[in-house]
Amino acid sequence: MKDRFFTDVLRNPHNRAILERWDELALLVGWLVASCLFQTVWNVQSECEPEAAIKDYDLFYFDPSDTSEADIRTLQQFDQVRGLALHHRRYRFGDDEISRSH
Template sequence: MTDLDRLRGLLVRNEVLVTVLDRARACDLPHWYLTAGCVVQTVWNALTGRDAGHGIEDYDLFYHNPADPSWAAEDRVIRMVADACRDLPVEVEVRNEARVHLWYEAKFGVPCPPFASTEAAIDAFPAVCSCVGVRIGRDGSWHLHAPYGLDDLFGLVVRPNPVLAPREVFERKAARWKARWPELTVLTSR
């Protein structure tokens, strides 16, 4: 069994996540992935016997469109996805990763170079275990991006990613996650 097969087997336990994946596919966004907490936390919930939606605050849908990095263009996509998901009991947070560098420093206190792709943005998440993105292709096949593999995710290990995120961002996330999933092992160094 491949990592993707195992991951898919765990993710399909979350019907909302699968529905968001299907609706994202229908929106046909450029270079999109469902990523971050909703993916990671669905896996943790499956591995620890919790309800599929336990602790999931939102569903992160990232795409990359450098052709128009304006807020107006991103807002149109946000509204389109919100309309497509209006009947779901969750928030789908949509971001054009081609424009993150425009606001990142104001929010997190450190500059962020422009991301060349959605994959590059996923690679920069604060924790290695959360550097995971999935999408469903037009043909129904599942695609995975996991630059560090899935060992930490499947092993319930949270370790800092040295690529970009400030230490405080990692520590806040790790503390919040540990409170919701006490089975996690939080490491302080890579």
């Protein structure tokens, strides 16, 4: 299943171009995410052009030098967002300080 997913995703020339140049971004931690993956697989399985109906290509990344106490306070104002965002940081990045803020 995993191999099929990657094969389908790479049939989209935009996904392929982004991933071929990924190292140039020099991200510590990053992902190509969202509809550009889902929609590509859907398109391939539906026998449409792999890039059909995809409006954007989302890159998520984490930069530990780009966090601040103000960011954490902002997230803490929104319990639901804090639960998702800080949980994500804690388990994805092992940030002990953020883990203790839970």
